Amino acid sequence: xxxxxxxxxxxxxxxxxxxxxxxxxxxxxxxxxxxxxxxxxxxxxxxxxxxxxxxxxxxxxxxxxxxxxxxxxxxxxxxxxxxxxxxxxxxxxxxxxxxxxxxxxxxxxxxxxxxxxxxxxxxxxxxxxxxxxxxxxxxxxxxxxxxxxxxxxxxxxxxxxxxxxxxxxxxxxxxxxxxxxxxxxxxxxxxxxxxxxxxxxxxxxxxxxxxxxxxxxxxxxxxxxxxxxxxxxxxxxxxxxxxxxxxxxxxxxxxxxxxxxxxxxxxxxxxxxxxxxxxxxxxxxxxxxxxxxxxxxxxxxxxxxxxxxxxxxxxxxxxxxxxxxxxxxxxxxxxxxxxxxxxxxxxxxxxxxxxxxxxxxxxxxxxxxxxxxxxxxxxxxxxxxxxxxxxxxxxxxxxxxxxxxxxxx
Amino acid sequence: xxxxxxxxxxxxxxxxxxxxxxxxxxxxxxxxxxxxxxxxxxxxxxxxxxxxxxxxxxxxxxxxxxxxxxxxxxxxxxxxxxxxxxxxxxxxxxxxxxxxxxxxxxxxxxxxxxxxxxxxxxxxxxxxxxxxxxxxxxxxxxxxxxxxxxxxxxxxxxxxxxxxxxxxxxxxxxxxxxxxxxxxxxxxxxxxxxxxxxxxxxxxxxxxxxxxxxxxxxxxxxxxxxxxxxxxxxxxxxxxxxxxxxxxxxxxxxxxxx
Numbered sequence: 205x206x207x208x209x210x211x212x213x214x215x216x217x218x219x220x221x222x223x224x225x226x227x228x229x230x231x232x233x234x235x236x237x238x239x240x241x242x243x244x245x246x247x248x249x250x251x252x253x254x255x256x257x258x259x260x261x262x263x264x265x266x267x268x269x270x271x272x273x274x275x276x277x278x279x280x281x282x283x284x285x286x287x288x289x290x291x292x293x294x295x296x297x298x299x300x301x302x303x304x305x306x307x308x309x310x311x312x313x314x315x316x317x318x319x320x321x322x323x324x325x326x327x328x329x330x331x332x333x334x335x336x337x338x339x340x341x342x343x344x345x346x347x348x349x350x351x352x353x354x355x356x357x358x359x360x361x362x363x364x365x366x367x368x369x370x371x372x373x374x375x376x377x378x379x380x381x382x383x384x385x386x387x388x389x390x391x392x393x394x395x396x397x398x399x400x401x402x403x404x405x406x407x408x409x410x411x412x413x414x415x416x417x418x419x420x421x422x423x424x425x426x427x428x429x430x431x432x433x434x435x436x437x438x439x440x441x442x443x444x445x446x447x448x449x450x451x452x453x454x455x456x457x458x459x460x461x462x463x464x465x466x467x468x469x470x471x472x473x474x475x476x477x478x479x480x481x482x483x484x485x486x487x488x489x490x491x492x493x494x495x496x497x498x499x500x501x502x503x504x505x506x507x508x509x510x511x512x513x514x515x516x517x518x519x520x521x522x523x524x525x526x527x528x529x530x531x532x533x534x535x536x537x538x539x540x541x542x543x544x545x546x547x548x549x550x551x552x553x554x555x556x557x558x559x560x561x562x563x564x565x566x567x568x569x570x571x572x573x574x575x576x577x578x579x580x581x582x583x584x585x586x587x588x589x590x591x592x593x594x595x596x597x598x599x600x601x602x603x604x605x606x607x608x609x610x611x612x613x
Numbered sequence: 614x615x616x617x618x619x620x621x622x623x624x625x626x627x628x629x630x631x632x633x634x635x636x637x638x639x640x641x642x643x644x645x646x647x648x649x650x651x652x653x654x655x656x657x658x659x660x661x662x663x664x665x666x667x668x669x670x671x672x673x674x675x676x677x678x679x680x681x682x683x684x685x686x687x688x689x690x691x692x693x694x695x696x697x698x699x700x701x702x703x704x705x706x707x708x709x710x711x712x713x714x715x716x717x718x719x720x721x722x723x724x725x726x727x728x729x730x731x732x733x734x735x736x737x738x739x740x741x742x743x744x745x746x747x748x749x750x751x752x753x754x755x756x757x758x759x760x761x762x763x764x765x766x767x768x769x770x771x772x773x774x775x776x777x778x779x780x781x782x783x784x785x786x787x788x789x790x791x792x793x794x795x796x797x798x799x800x801x802x803x804x805x806x807x808x809x810x811x812x813x814x815x816x817x818x819x820x821x822x823x824x825x826x827x828x829x830x831x832x833x834x835x836x837x838x839x840x841x842x843x844x845x846x847x848x849x850x851x852x853x854x855x856x857x858x859x860x861x862x863x864x865x866x867x868x869x870x871x
Contacts, residue, residue: 230649230862247759252830253821258762260813263769267777268806284810300759308766311620311738323734595811600818 232539236327240303243330246296253603254293258301261285265305266312279581282309282322286329287336287528287582287589291345292604295337302329328536332528332582336589339524340606344586345593349431349516355421357520358437362421363413365444370408374401431516438510438519443503450495518587525586529579536578620678620738628669628736632847633746634753638854640737645858647729649865655725662732671739675732682731686724693720743767749841757835769813777809 250258262285269282286305290298303326310323340346343353423430510516593601628636647658666675697716705712747760784804792798824830 230865244756244759248756250758252824253817255758255762256765256820256824257814257817259765259769260817262762262766263773263813264810266766266770267773267809271802300762304759304763304766308763310734311743312767312770592810592814595807596814600815603818603821 232327239299239327239330243296243300243303247300250293250297250300254289254297257293257604258289258297258304261289261301262305262308264288265301266309269305269309279577279584281581281585283329283332283336283582284585284588284592286333287585288592290333290336290338291340291589291593292601292606293337294606295334295341298333298337299330300333302326302331302333305329324539325536328532328539331535332532335528335531336524336586339528342524344520344524345590347517347520349434349514350426351430352423352425352427354430354434354520355417355423357523358421358433359413359417361437361441361523362416363409366412367405367409368444370405374405434516434519435507435510438516439503439507441519441522442506443499446502447495447499450498518590521586521590522583525583526579528586529582530575532582533575533578620674620735621742622671622674622739624670624740626669626671626740628665628671628740630842630844631740631850632843633741633749633841634843635847635850635854636737636741637746638851638858640733642854642858642861643733644730646861647726647733649861652722652725655722655729658729659725659732662729662736666732666736666739669736669740671736674739675735678735681735682727686728689724689727690717690720693717693723744839745841748837748839749843752837752841761829773809773813776812777805780808781805 264285265282268284269280272279272281282305283302286298286302289301306322306326306329342356343351344357347353347357421433510519643658643662646654663672663675666672694712694716695710697713697719702714703711704714704717743764747755747763751757751760789801789804
């Protein structure tokens with residue numbers, strides 16, 4: 205049997221080969237089918253209480269999600285029920301809730317609804333449910349500000365920070381390989397180099413996180429350090445987030461510097477009617493100091509907020525929401541790009557159009573849109589679920605295996 | 614169009630009489646063909662679906678349903694033809710915006726795929742009641758527990774809408790005004806949405822007890838209240854559809870050529 209055709213097509217190839225997009229569709233279909241079978245088998249053990257909760261959660265997903273579509277918000281808000289089930293009844297119930305939500309949403313004639321588009325994103329919803337169950341198991345919705353398990357979350361955050369620092373160091377010294385190279389051989393070499401580097405960053409992050417968890421954050425019993433550490437971590441996270449966003453927008457080579465009314469090849473840019481926003485790209489060191497001061501102010505505000513009462517216990521909730529959002533973006537981008545050409549008819553399309561004017565490809569725009577919307581969306585959803593769990597009567601919560609331990613009183 | 618029966622259009626056409634599983638498999642075949650075969654087949658697929666809908670007397674409902682995906686299809690076409698990365702071949706320039714050939718081609722193919730997917734699913738939903746589909750799936754060994762989740766979720770959505778309406782009226786009677794800026798209205802969603810969600814979650818307890826009291830979790834086999842017809846011709850149709858699906862996959866992988 206001749207298997208020569210079994211190779212992914214290169215640009216302009218004429219011999220029989222598998223087109224990348226077709227291969228992607230088939231792989232996605234296969235993964236979806238396997239996932240559905242596994243989850244359906246797992247679902248046989250669900251209790252009646254879980255099943256009736258899932259029905260309500262699906263209705264919540266669809267109702268709140270269709271409001272978000274109707275208001276043309278650039279976020280989805282369609283996974284609150286999924287996260288809730290994942291938290292109360294475990295990852296498999298959560299995954300099933302997510303998948304069924306999207307499938308049912310596509311067959312219901314709801315005004316302002318997304319119609320059949322929702323069904324294609326069912327695998328993403330399934331993974332969101334799995335991750336919600338995973339994080340609930342790790343105590344995201346449970347830890348108090350003096351819990352020893354806070355150390356694990358701090359170690360994870362340190363690991364992410366370590367990977368980011370490694371990235372910045374490499375960027376400043378060796379440089380990130382040019383992925384826009386036109387020469388195919390150079391491009392391939394650069395891509396390989398980039399993947400290797402990315403793997404290196406992940407390894408650095410894992411090692412840093414593991415070491416931090418074993419040393420600095422290895423709390424025992426009623427360690428008095430836990431509470432201040434968590435408050436400081438909340439402040440640092442807010443600082444890093446704001447500093448990153450400000451630098452992305454206002455840095456000398458940041459977003460606003462690219463909006464100069466002229467395209468790379470010298471022709472006038474049509475974006476915003478050719479307006480030049482380079483004045484907003486503040487030169488260093490003034491820009492650096494400015495970003496630092498703004499981020500410091502926000503960080504100080506976050507610290508003051510975190511010191512009040514038990515507010516800092518939202519930090520693990522946000523770690524869970526943020527990571528879930530990153531994974532969701534990674535899975536939904538190929539679906540959005542492959543099935544809909546990146547456009548899904550919701551408020552997020554404005555973001556897609558924006559990223560395309562910045563010169564990103566169809567796939568990159570969909571991914572950038574996901575990276576903008578998903579972490580924010582999932583962080584908000586996790587926070588809402590945390591609040592719902594706190595407001596839920598104990599008689600309802602104790603019907604579920606994890607309900608009793610989900611929210612500490 | 615009631616929310617509990619979904620898009621279902623009552624009727625007794627030849628398509629209504631097919632077994633739900635046959636129609637589900639046919640829908641799968643159409644989706645497979647739309648996404649795996651080159652875009653040239655899209656007009657053919659659209660013609661076939663429209664012909665099937667005409668033969669079942671569903672052209673009117675189908676035309677009315679077209680307003681559902683219209684925004685999505687328009688967005689796909691507009692965003693792609695106006696903002697296509699790396700487009701060189703400009704067809705028309707409209708002031709600051711221009712339509713590119715690459716973007717239009719890509720947009721047409723994407724919109725065509727979505728249109729086929731929509732038309733095929735809507736024809737399926739027009740002629741199939743969710744109850745019948747789930748009953749047919751249960752008789753093939755699917756879990757009755759998951760079917761319960763699906764059916765009660767479908768019925769829960771309109772009930773939740775009704776509850777939301779009642780709560781809105783109650784809060785307005787207490788002086789909640791839904792006027793003001795966008796952010797203001799967004800903030801006023803909280804006293805509306807929170808009682809809806811918490812109230813439905815509290816109801817879960819009652820429903821669970823009611824279900825358990827009626828033997829929902831009982832082990833022995835159960836009998837069906839609805840009996841879904843499975844005419845002999847459906848068996849052959851399903852075999853035919855499966856063979857078609859295999860052919861589409863083999864063609865997409867480049868193993869067979871026309």
